[in-house]
Amino acid sequence: MNYEHWVHEELETLSKSLGFRYTPLDELENRLARLRKAMAKEGLEGLLVVQKMACYYLSGTAQDGLLFVPLEGKPLLMVRREVERARVESALTEVVATQSIRNLPSLIQTYYGRFPKTIGLELDVLPAKDYFRYQDLFPVVKFRDGSLVIRDTRKIKSPFEIDLMKVAGEIGKKVYQRGREILKEGMTEIQFGGLLEAAAKTYGHEGLLRVRSLNYEAYTWHVLSGPSGGIVSQSDSPMGGLGLSPAFPVGASRKVMRAHEPILVDFGTCYHGYQADQTRMFSIGGMGKKFTDAYNACRDIHDTVLEETRPGTNCEEIFQKTIDLAQKLGYQDNYLGPPGLQTRFIGHGIGLELNEFPFLAQGHSYPLEKGMTLAVEPKIVFPGEGSVGFENTVVVTEDGYEILTPLGQDIFQV
Amino acid sequence: MNYEHWVHEELETLSKSLGFRYTPLDELENRLARLRKAMAKEGLEGLLVVQKMACYYLSGTAQDGLLFVPLEGKPLLMVRREVERARVESALTEVVATQSIRNLPSLIQTYYGRFPKTIGLELDVLPAKDYFRYQDLFPVVKFRDGSLVIRDTRKIKSPFEIDLMKVAGEIGKKVYQRGREILKEGMTEIQFGGLLEAAAKTYGHEGLLRVRSLNYEAYTWHVLSGPSGGIVSQSDSPMGGLGLSPAFPVGASRKVMRAHEPILVDFGTCYHGYQADQTRMFSIGGMGKKFTDAYNACRDIHDTVLEETRPGTNCEEIFQKTIDLAQKLGYQDNYLGPPGLQTRFIGHGIGLELNEFPFLAQGHSYPLEKGMTLAVEPKIVFPGEGSVGFENTVVVTEDGYEILTPLGQDIFQV
Numbered sequence: 001m002n003y004e005h006w007v008h009e010e011l012e013t014l015s016k017s018l019g020f021r022y023t024p025l026d027e028l029e030n031r032l033a034r035l036r037k038a039m040a041k042e043g044l045e046g047l048l049v050v051q052k053m054a055c056y057y058l059s060g061t062a063q064d065g066l067l068f069v070p071l072e073g074k075p076l077l078m079v080r081r082e083v084e085r086a087r088v089e090s091a092l093t094e095v096v097a098t099q100s101i102r103n104l105p106s107l108i109q110t111y112y113g114r115f116p117k118t119i120g121l122e123l124d125v126l127p128a129k130d131y132f133r134y135q136d137l138f139p140v141v142k143f144r145d146g147s148l149v150i151r152d153t154r155k156i157k158s159p160f161e162i163d164l165m166k167v168a169g170e171i172g173k174k175v176y177q178r179g180r181e182i183l184k185e186g187m188t189e190i191q192f193g194g195l196l197e198a199a200a201k202t203y204g205h206e207g208l209l210r211v212r213s214l215n216y217e218a219y220t221w222h223v224l225s226g227p228s229g230g231i232v233s234q235s236d237s238p239m240g241g242l243g244l245s246p247a248f249p250v251g252a253s254r255k256v257m258r259a260h261e262p263i264l265v266d267f268g269t270c271y272h273g274y275q276a277d278q279t280r281m282f283s284i285g286g287m288g289k290k291f292t293d294a295y296n297a298c299r300d301i302h303d304t305v306l307e308e309t310r311p312g313t314n315c316e317e318i319f320q321k322t323i324d325l326a327q328k329l330g331y332q333d334n335y336l337g338p339p340g341l342q343t344r345f346i347g348h349g350i351g352l353e354l355n356e357f358p359f360l361a362q363g364h365s366y367p368l369e370k371g372m373t374l375a376v377e378p379k380i381v382f383p384g385e386g387s388v389g390f391e392n393t394v395v396v397t398e399d400g401y402e403i404l405t406p407l408g409q410d411i412f413q414v
Numbered sequence: 415m416n417y418e419h420w421v422h423e424e425l426e427t428l429s430k431s432l433g434f435r436y437t438p439l440d441e442l443e444n445r446l447a448r449l450r451k452a453m454a455k456e457g458l459e460g461l462l463v464v465q466k467m468a469c470y471y472l473s474g475t476a477q478d479g480l481l482f483v484p485l486e487g488k489p490l491l492m493v494r495r496e497v498e499r500a501r502v503e504s505a506l507t508e509v510v511a512t513q514s515i516r517n518l519p520s521l522i523q524t525y526y527g528r529f530p531k532t533i534g535l536e537l538d539v540l541p542a543k544d545y546f547r548y549q550d551l552f553p554v555v556k557f558r559d560g561s562l563v564i565r566d567t568r569k570i571k572s573p574f575e576i577d578l579m580k581v582a583g584e585i586g587k588k589v590y591q592r593g594r595e596i597l598k599e600g601m602t603e604i605q606f607g608g609l610l611e612a613a614a615k616t617y618g619h620e621g622l623l624r625v626r627s628l629n630y631e632a633y634t635w636h637v638l639s640g641p642s643g644g645i646v647s648q649s650d651s652p653m654g655g656l657g658l659s660p661a662f663p664v665g666a667s668r669k670v671m672r673a674h675e676p677i678l679v680d681f682g683t684c685y686h687g688y689q690a691d692q693t694r695m696f697s698i699g700g701m702g703k704k705f706t707d708a709y710n711a712c713r714d715i716h717d718t719v720l721e722e723t724r725p726g727t728n729c730e731e732i733f734q735k736t737i738d739l740a741q742k743l744g745y746q747d748n749y750l751g752p753p754g755l756q757t758r759f760i761g762h763g764i765g766l767e768l769n770e771f772p773f774l775a776q777g778h779s780y781p782l783e784k785g786m787t788l789a790v791e792p793k794i795v796f797p798g799e800g801s802v803g804f805e806n807t808v809v810v811t812e813d814g815y816e817i818l819t820p821l822g823q824d825i826f827q828v
Binding site: 002003004006007010011014015018019020021022023050051052053056060061062063064081082085089121123124125126127128129130131132145147188190191193194195197198199200201202204206207208214215217219221227230231232233234235236240242244245246247248249251253254255270271272273274338339340341352383384 | 424433434542604621633635654685753
């Protein structure tokens with residue numbers, strides 16, 4: 001059978017029957033319109049989008065390709081590996097095949113009529129070697145950093161995107177409910193984490209959590225029990241856990257979980273690329289007063305953040321308010337990490353990546369806007385003993401917020 | 415309790431009791447000696463190692479840090495997030511804390527006595543923006559690409575590394591054996607993949623497979639049944655599968671698996687960062703002659719590669735030999751992909767990353783060397799119908815090879 005023929009005759013039908021939702025053209029056009037406003041402001045005549053999730057955001061496909069977005073006119077998607085599948089997945093009309101990056105200049109010149117004077121590239125993720133290559137290929141073009149233009153556009157989510165995040169949140173709810181059935185004394189952290197992950201995949205979770213970073217890797221099996229919860233590691237989070245080896249020193253370990261230990265489960269879920277992040281505590285037979293008190297403090301801090309969550313509130317001020325509250329509640333030395341290793345954020349933007357704008361953090365003095373999505377995650381760490389945390393993902397609405405992670409708020413006790 | 419105190423008193427004991435193996439100093443010194451030979455040849459007076467797996471390889475820790483390797487003298491590990499844990503994990507003696515990248519110049523100047531004239535950076539992965547930052551911080555230093563120096567050093571594995579890969583291979587064996595017990599008609603691909611992954615984690619698998627690329631993501635749930643196996647996608651592999659959504663269009667899908675379909679399972683396992691890669695076919699009630707014949711052809715091609723696997727054989731010639739054999743066996747149109755989308759490699763180096771040197775591929779005309787490790791993976795694709803494949807990971811020995819993935823060679827039929 002001819003492969004191309006099969007793709008066009010059957011792939012779309014098969015994909016849709018298995019739940020694929022394609023990004024509609026008007027959704028892409030709205031995104032492009034906002035992107036172009038930002039491009040104009042930055043003086044960019046074109047944007048060459050190289051990163052997979054940015055290509056997906058602007059074209060609807062994550063096939064291996066590059067997207068050229070001129071300030072005016074249709075974007076051009078240039079696909080390296082599988083152009084027919086990209087044509088099925090993307091609502092864009094200008095989709096061409098290209099075998100080699102060497103063809104880029106002629107493709108763009110032919111399509112656009114000339115070379116743009118300035119082109120933005122995602123310099124915060126594009127490897128330096130690739131950057132030099134683009135400079136060689138386009139000697140007359142001035143390249144500039146276009147990553148903020150893309151990240152700023154993506155920080156405001158559309159109803160289409162919020163819908164996908166709500167599905168991710170529903171998946172998360174099922175995962176935690178299933179967790180209550182799975183958890184048994186004597187299981188290891190990683191065994192529990194692995195079973196949660198397997199359950200999540202049957203509910204529609206996509207497995208990989210994306211994060212915008214060279215070295216930081218996201219993962220779902222962040223199950224930390226007792227002393228594991230008091231361990232700091234490579235990640236910029238209050239506690240990293242022990243992990244599985246010096247090569248993967250974060251998250252669940254082979255430690256056996258015992259009754260009455262605090263068991264922190266920070267499990268992100270992903271649907272059509274869109275993530276929802278949530279943290280709840282589990283316990284076998286209840287955990288001690290020290291930990292339940294701290295858990296309640298986390299909930300208080302979380303609720304205080306949500307009370308301030310509406311368009312116009314300053315992100316850094318929200319962060320500072322939680323510092324003050326943690327101090328008032330007596331947790332100043334344990335809030336967001338052990339003394340000396342405390343992190344400086346209480347929430348992060350979330351969407352296609354785990355570290356999108358905005359950040360409820362020190363040094364982030366800008367207002368919340370309608371359509372921003374946030375994971376709010378107060379955590380309290382007791383070195384040598386354990387940690388507790390509480391986390392929901394919310395969207396900023398016209399006059400407040402809506403929670404996208406609808407799971408129960410209490411400790412999941414078995 | 416004081417966190418630092420706890421780390422030094424208890425973390426190492428806890429970690430070792432849970433199976434952590436630290437890289438011994440003599441192992442690090444052997445690696446550094448070989449690295450320095452390559453540095454000298456490239457005219458690099460120093461190397462600033464930025465990527466996590468390269469830091470782990472040369473220091474034994476994957477904590478968030480940067481490693482400065484001068485051509486002579488001890489390397490300096492500068493840790494951003496958790497220096498005490500890095501001190502527990504790394505056998506290096508010069509380990510310091512640094513809060514900010516701004517401190518790098520003074521740290522290096524003080525430690526080394528002056529600035530090196532030339533410093534190598536991993537320009538194939540370091541984002542361009544970070545590169546400009548280093549240029550600003552070190553105006554007197556000439557930066558050059560040091561990635562090949564590191565990748566060339568890593569391509570030859572030590573007995574210590576081979577031991578870890580053997581454990582990864584043993585984990586893989588258990589995963590496939592367990593797969594035979596798990597697989598049932600009516601399960602979806604992703605359900606099967608998720609359960610294999612959960613099982614793998616209980617056997618010691620670390621969950622993430624690393625790959626050296628901006629956009630290519632590795633994952634374990636590459637379970638492709640029937641027509642899914644005939645779908646090409648973003649990855650540079652003979653078939654990518656349908657995947658779960660346009661945002662994750664590779665690997666297992668929600669397609670239900672049926673009796674007599676070919677079910678391809680390409681499941682990489684990882685232990686202490688070191689990967690073993692393996693592919694086997696599963697089937698429910700046996701698959702048709704067309705697929706068993708093609709599976710046997712894959713095994714023939716695999717065996718032919720191994721017959722040539724010894725120090726001195728040219729990698730490109732091995733690849734070409736498999737092309738000739740596939741043609742002789744009648745699979746020229748289906749070998750390594752559907753017509754027009756056939757990939758151009760039959761094997762890849764493997765270790766801390768899935769795409770290490772060497773490549774048994776077109777354009778890779780260099781000899782195999784003792785200590786190289788290879789995943790050999792012939793695959794045959796029938797568009798619209800399915801695909802078959804066979805894969806083992808091997809190490810090149812003094813006069814041949816040793817298989818690191820000891821699982822049974824036959825179809826896993828249930």
